[in-house]
Amino acid sequence: MAHHEQSKATFPEHIRKKRNGEQLSAGEIRDFVQGVKDKTIQESQIGAMLMAIWLKGMVAEETLALTKEMMMSGEVMSWPAEWEGLMVDKHSTGGVGDKISLVLAPALAACGCKVPMISGRGLAHTGGTLDKLESIPGFNVYQSVQQLHQILEEVGCCIVGQTDNLVPADKVMYALRDVTSTVDSLPLITGSIISKKGAESLSALVLDVKFGNAALYKDLGSAKSLAQSMVTVGNSLGIRTGAVLSRMNCPIGRCVGNTLEVMESLECLKGRGPDDILELVTSLGGLLLWMIGRAGSLEEGKKVISTTLQNGAALEKFQNMMIGQGVASQIAASLCSTNADYYSILRRAHYQTELETQGHGTVLDIDGMVIAQVLHRLGAGRSKAGDPVNHSVGAELLVSLGQKVEKGQPWLRVHYETPALSAEQRLGLQGALTLGPVDQLHTQPLVAEIILP
Numbered sequence: 001m002a003h004h005e006q007s008k009a010t011f012p013e014h015i016r017k018k019r020n021g022e023q024l025s026a027g028e029i030r031d032f033v034q035g036v037k038d039k040t041i042q043e044s045q046i047g048a049m050l051m052a053i054w055l056k057g058m059v060a061e062e063t064l065a066l067t068k069e070m071m072m073s074g075e076v077m078s079w080p081a082e083w084e085g086l087m088v089d090k091h092s093t094g095g096v097g098d099k100i101s102l103v104l105a106p107a108l109a110a111c112g113c114k115v116p117m118i119s120g121r122g123l124a125h126t127g128g129t130l131d132k133l134e135s136i137p138g139f140n141v142y143q144s145v146q147q148l149h150q151i152l153e154e155v156g157c158c159i160v161g162q163t164d165n166l167v168p169a170d171k172v173m174y175a176l177r178d179v180t181s182t183v184d185s186l187p188l189i190t191g192s193i194i195s196k197k198g199a200e201s202l203s204a205l206v207l208d209v210k211f212g213n214a215a216l217y218k219d220l221g222s223a224k225s226l227a228q229s230m231v232t233v234g235n236s237l238g239i240r241t242g243a244v245l246s247r248m249n250c251p252i253g254r255c256v257g258n259t260l261e262v263m264e265s266l267e268c269l270k271g272r273g274p275d276d277i278l279e280l281v282t283s284l285g286g287l288l289l290w291m292i293g294r295a296g297s298l299e300e301g302k303k304v305i306s307t308t309l310q311n312g313a314a315l316e317k318f319q320n321m322m323i324g325q326g327v328a329s330q331i332a333a334s335l336c337s338t339n340a341d342y343y344s345i346l347r348r349a350h351y352q353t354e355l356e357t358q359g360h361g362t363v364l365d366i367d368g369m370v371i372a373q374v375l376h377r378l379g380a381g382r383s384k385a386g387d388p389v390n391h392s393v394g395a396e397l398l399v400s401l402g403q404k405v406e407k408g409q410p411w412l413r414v415h416y417e418t419p420a421l422s423a424e425q426r427l428g429l430q431g432a433l434t435l436g437p438v439d440q441l442h443t444q445p446l447v448a449e450i451i452l453p
Contacts, residue, residue: 010031011031011032011035011041011045012045014028014031014032014049015045015048015049015052018049018052018053018056019048019052019055019056020056021056023058023059023061023062024058024062024065026061026065029062029065029066029069030065030069032049032069033066033069033070033073033169034069034073036073036169036172036173037073037168037169037172043176046172046173046176047176047179047180047182050173050176050177050180050182050185050188051180051182053182053185053187053188054181054182054184054185054188057185057186057187058186058187060229060232060233062187063186063187063190063191063229063232063233064232064233064236064237066187066190066191067190067191067194067195067198067233067237068195068198068237069169070167070169070170070173070191070192070195071167071194071195071196071198071199071237073167073168073169073170073195074165074166074167074168074169074199075145075163075165075166075199076198076199076201077116077145077199077200077201078201079114079152079201083114083152084203085203085292085293086112086113086114086203086292087113087114087115087116087200087201087202087203087204088108088113088114088115088202088203088204088205088206088288088291088292089115089116089117089118089197089200089202089205089206090104090105090117090205090206090207090208090284090288091193091197091205091206091207091208092207092208092210093207093208093209093210093215093216093217093223093226094210094215094216095210095214095215095248095252095368096214096248096251096252096256096368096369096371096372097251097252097253097254097255097256097261097368098208098210098252099129099132099252099253099255099261099262099264099265099277100208100252100277100280100281100284101117101119101129101159102129102132102133102159102261102262102265102318103265103268103269103273103277103281103309103314104281104284104285104305105117105157105158105159105317105321106157106269106308106314106315106317106318106321107269107281107285107305107308107309107314107317108156108157108285108288108289108305109155109156109157109314109317109321110156110308110313110314110316110317111285111289111294111304111305111308112156112294113156113157113288113289113292113294114152114156114157115152115156115157115158116148116152116158116160116200116202117129117157117158117159117160118160118161118162118163118166118196118200119141119159119160119161120161120162121161121382121385129159130159130161131258131389131391132258132261132262132265133159133262133325134258134391135258135259135262135346135347135391135392136262136322136327136331136335136345136346137327137328137331137345137346138326138327138328138331139322139325139326139327140325140326141159141160141161141325142160142161143158143160143325145163148160150324151321151324151325154320154324155317155320155321155324156317157317157321158321158324158325159321159325160325162196166196166199167195167196167199169195170191170192170195170196173188173191173192174192175385184216186225186226186229187229189226189229189230190226190229190230190233193207193230194230194233194234194237194241197234197239198234198237198239202239203239203240203292204239204240204241204242204288204291204292205234205239205240205241205242206241206242206243206244206284206285206287206288206291207227207230207231207234207241207242207243207244208243208244208246208280208284209223209224209226209227209230209243209244209245209246210223210245210246210247210248211223211245211246211247211248211448212247212248212249213248213249213367213368213369214248214249214250214251214367214368214369214372215248220245220448220449223245224245224449224451227243227245227451228243228451230243231243231451231453234453235453240291240292240453241453242287242288242291242450242451242452242453243450243451244280244283244284244287244447244449244450244451245447245448245449245450245451246280246283246446246447246448247444247445247446247447247448248368249365249366249367249368250276250365250366250367250368250401251366251368251371251372251397252276252277252280252368253268253273253274253276253277254274254396254397254398254400255394255395255396255397256368256371256372256375256380256394256395257375257380257391257392257393257394257395257415258380258389258391258392258393258394259346259347259348259391259392259394260394260395260396260415261394262346263342263346264277265318266315266318266335266336266340266342268281268309269309269314269315269318269336270312270315270336270338271309271310271312273309274400276446278306278309279446279447280446280447281305281309282301282302282303282305282306283298283302283447283450285301285302285304285305286298286299286300286301286302286303286304286305287301287450288301289301289304289305291453298450315336316336318336319332319333319335319336320332322335331345346392347391347392348392348415349390349392349393349394349415349416349417350416350417351415351416351417351420351421352413352414352415353413353414353416353421353426354398354410354412354413354414355410355411355412355413355414355426355429355430356407356408356409356410356411357399357405357406357407357408357409357410357411357433357435358407358430359407359435360405360406360407360435361404361405361435361436361437361438362402362403362404362405362435362436362437362438362440362441363399363400363401363402363403363405363411363433363434363435364401364434364435364436364440364441365401365433365434366397366399366401366432366433366434367431367432367433367434368432370428370429370431370432371395371412371429371432373428374414374425374428374429375393375394375395375414377419377425378390378393378414378416378417378419378421378425379393379416379417379418379419380393380394390417392415392417393415393416393417394414394415395412395413395414395415396412396413396415397411397412398410398411398412398413399411399433401441401443402441402443404438405435411433412429412432412433414429
């Protein structure tokens with residue numbers, strides 16, 4: 001008890017130290033995280049410390065200590081000895097139409113990996129993997145640790161929500177970062193992400209760090225600093241960690257919105273997915289397989305992942321994961337059948353409206369951020385944690401980058417209910433499409449760079 005009295009008295013000293021740009025010791029960082037967890041530090045003091053960290057930053061040792069203390073603030077998973085070297089996961093910094101986890105987790109399971117994917121919900125303009133899966137009737141993202149073990153044993157992958165005893169310090173800090181404008185801080189983002197992945201006791205982790213106008217970071221440079229920070233800390237914690245820097249301007253795939261993205265993921269698992277989803281799934285999965293020694297090179301890893309999407313092995317894993325997480329087996333089978341009638345199972349929005357091109361030319365750009373923001377206002381996303389989402393709201397792209405279009409051709413199908421699509425929103429969406437002469441088309445590779453451990 002005396003220790004806490006003493007650390008409470010010295011906590012303003014720690015804040016002052018960080019505020020003045022000095023380095024905090026491992027012990028001081030431990031005091032801070034313990035105090036956050038035990039609620040022995042006032043919220044105003046936590047907020048002040050977060051702002052000091054945001055303003056002055058942290059060196060690598062501090063970030064590592066912060067991440068480690070956050071990770072140890074709750075329960076850390078332990079796995080059977082025979083799974084040694086097989087535990088893998090992926091984290092994405094968030095994008096528009098980012099349904100990669102739904103395809104990647106079963107593909108990795110089909111390669112013999114164990115994927116304990118603890119995922120999040122959507123906030124602001126990015127969708128959350130859990131919200132997508134919950135558009136499948138019966139899918140339960142809340143599983144006990146015991147159920148998690150069982151699904152990993154029988155299927156090899158599961159996608160679940162964060163349990164209360166996993167990194168409890170992060171829950172408090174995450175909520176306070178939101179209201180103190182300290183979300184976009186390298187050490188705080190690194191601590192939040194890597195502590196949660198560290199608590200999964202992984203063998204390897206791959207990060208999809210996105211940059212562009214529909215990502216948290218607009219340029220490659222700042223995305224790369226974050227990737228480097230997370231890769232360094234992950235590897236220091238004993239997890240082989242690599243990162244893929246990917247462009248996030250146009251939506252990933254052709255669908256945005258929870259239900260529509262589930263349908264598109266199923267199409268990918270049936271070997272009929274769009275190239276950009278395939279590129280991301282195989283790059284991220286191939287890197288993981290290479291990091292755990294299941295593939296001799298990144299290229300070989302990509303081929304192995306690609307094969308599981310072509311031969312139905314990944315689809316079968318997804319079907320069994322659905323059943324393991326509460327979906328009735330006939331519903332799972334019917335969603336996974338070759339010519340599935342998706343809308344007989346997944347709810348379709350009451351209204352669909354198609355927008356038509358207002359000129360002719362080549363599709364030069366489709367602004368994912370604009371589309372995401374309109375869909376958010378139509379009920380596809382949430383503004384604060386706990387808000388409900390309407391799974392059926394979304395949009396389907398009917399054209400792709402580089403395609404030649406005529407005037408009056410449908411280019412976007414919007415699915416909505418209440419609120420209805422306003423004239424102003426239609427106008428906004430039209431602004432997301434850029435047409436022009438073909439010589440102005442500059443396609444860049446989706447994956448800009450790969451950072452190896």
